[in-house]
Amino acid sequence: xxxxxxxxxxxxxxxxxxxxxxxxxxxxxxxxxxxxxxxxxxxxxxxxxxxxxxxxxxxxxxxxxxxxxxxxxxxxxxxxxxxxxxxxxxxxxxxxxxxxxxxxxxxxxxxxxxxxxxxxxxxxxxxxxxxxxxxxxxxxxxxxxxxxxxxxxxxxxxxxxxxxxxxxxxxxxxxxxxxxxxxxxxxxxxxxxxxxxxxxxxxxxxxxxx
Amino acid sequence: xxxxxxxxxxxxxxxxxxxxxxxxxxxxxxxxxxxxxxxxxxxxxxxxxxxxxxxxxxxxxxxxxxxxxxxxxxxxxxxxxxxxxxxxxxxxxxxxxxxxxxxxxxxxxxxxxxxxxxxxxxxxxxxxxxxxxxxxxxxxxxxxxxxxxxxxxxxxxxxxxxxxxxxxxxxxxxxxxxxxxxxxxxxxxxxxxxxxxxxxxxxxxxxxxxxxxxxxxxxxxxxxxxxxxxxxxxxxxxxxxxxxxxxxxxxxxxxxxxxxxxxxxxx
Numbered sequence: 001x002x003x004x005x006x007x008x009x010x011x012x013x014x015x016x017x018x019x020x021x022x023x024x025x026x027x028x029x030x031x032x033x034x035x036x037x038x039x040x041x042x043x044x045x046x047x048x049x050x051x052x053x054x055x056x057x058x059x060x061x062x063x064x065x066x067x068x069x070x071x072x073x074x075x076x077x078x079x080x081x082x083x084x085x086x087x088x089x090x091x092x093x094x095x096x097x098x099x100x101x102x103x104x105x106x107x108x109x110x111x112x113x114x115x116x117x118x119x120x121x122x123x124x125x126x127x128x129x130x131x132x133x134x135x136x137x138x139x140x141x142x143x144x145x146x147x148x149x150x151x152x153x154x155x156x157x158x159x160x161x162x163x164x165x166x167x168x169x170x171x172x173x174x175x176x177x178x179x180x181x182x183x184x185x186x187x188x189x190x191x192x193x194x195x196x197x198x199x200x201x202x203x204x205x206x207x208x209x210x
Numbered sequence: 211x212x213x214x215x216x217x218x219x220x221x222x223x224x225x226x227x228x229x230x231x232x233x234x235x236x237x238x239x240x241x242x243x244x245x246x247x248x249x250x251x252x253x254x255x256x257x258x259x260x261x262x263x264x265x266x267x268x269x270x271x272x273x274x275x276x277x278x279x280x281x282x283x284x285x286x287x288x289x290x291x292x293x294x295x296x297x298x299x300x301x302x303x304x305x306x307x308x309x310x311x312x313x314x315x316x317x318x319x320x321x322x323x324x325x326x327x328x329x330x331x332x333x334x335x336x337x338x339x340x341x342x343x344x345x346x347x348x349x350x351x352x353x354x355x356x357x358x359x360x361x362x363x364x365x366x367x368x369x370x371x372x373x374x375x376x377x378x379x380x381x382x383x384x385x386x387x388x389x390x391x392x393x394x395x396x397x398x399x400x401x402x403x404x405x406x407x408x409x410x411x412x413x414x415x416x417x418x419x420x421x422x423x424x425x426x427x428x429x430x431x432x433x434x435x436x437x438x439x440x441x442x443x444x445x446x447x448x449x450x451x452x453x454x455x456x457x458x459x460x461x462x463x464x465x466x467x468x469x470x471x472x473x474x475x476x477x
Contacts, residue, residue: 076336078337078339079340080335080336080337080340081403117336117337118336119336150334151269151333151334151335151336151429152268152269152270152277152333152334152428153269153331153333153334153335153424153427154331154333154344154346154408154410154422154424155333155335155340155344155406155424156333156334156335156336157333158406158408159336188312188411189312189411191333191334192261192262192266192268192312192411193331193333193408193410193411193412193422194408194409194410194411195409195410195411195414197411200351200409201351203349203351203408205406205407
């Protein structure tokens, strides 16, 4: 039982409190809206089929004078025993994620050398790359074709996975582990063998010796 | 009031008993399931896992041969060879054409108190030229519980499951090497081929030395024909039996002893 007086005080305080509450609620709503906007842009499945343009056509200084950097891409050796590097030049963007994106796209495009084999099945496309530099994680979101068109087999699957993981960790020392996603979601395996459900670290033992 | 009080007391007694004895019961049950010690106290069980199955067809050869069918047939042949040649009991994780989740395969092996786990495959490759068998053991490259700071959260059960194979990584490596050496003798092109380590999902939950064998490459037309022949499967099975025998002879006196330095290095 409370005294009448204190109840009135409560009401008066409640008026001030309500104002604060509304402000707080508005702030929370705004936060949620911003967060969900960001998240949806990052992770949502694009059901409208609007796959983001594969080579984000910024209008960067694409001329000869544009700064470039060399990256090493890892493809399969012809005997499919291991991975071997091929160098490629990419535009030196200020945005590390943009560099990673270009690197993965080059990896998907396949080797220039006739002495190497592509490790990404036909139709594979990069949907999104997200770098979590604080944790050292790279999230690489690929389309369904990397699974659907995979030839299968533990060796071929390992070469697919480690060509991607090793390429990223080799060229971007900030990346320690790579989480592969398929159509925005985690998958158990690509073809039934190599676990990709969680972030993988590089395995240098797949690199060709000597 | 009195009645509900009694029920509460009864419930408390049951709860307390479960807390006290439950872990012991569960512990004593699961204890031994992973025992693979050198003693021959019971029949040695080899767990054979025919890869893929059901809607998961695995790889497909140019003439339409399916990996899931090859692995099942190969598993049956291997079971017979192990029984006849080495007197070992073999059990199959899959006995017909149906889907079986990867972690269920290891679980079936664990509950059968298997001594060794062999997952059989005959997968694809990028080019049809690739020949010869390949053997793998588990090489864990995933975030394990030590990485507590990772943003990757998952339930503890799943984590524990993924570490069941951890104590066997070295012995599994030796098993894979023995199997690979034995299979290499069948292939002139495979001479000197070494067993490999990879984060193979099907091996992670096995509480015993475990290896995955890619018997051959189905996308090669020649190999596809061979893998469909019972005689060839028998040849492969005998090579695997030889590898198992070599592994058992090698580890018989030294279970738990430290792996050779080179094994350590390769792992």
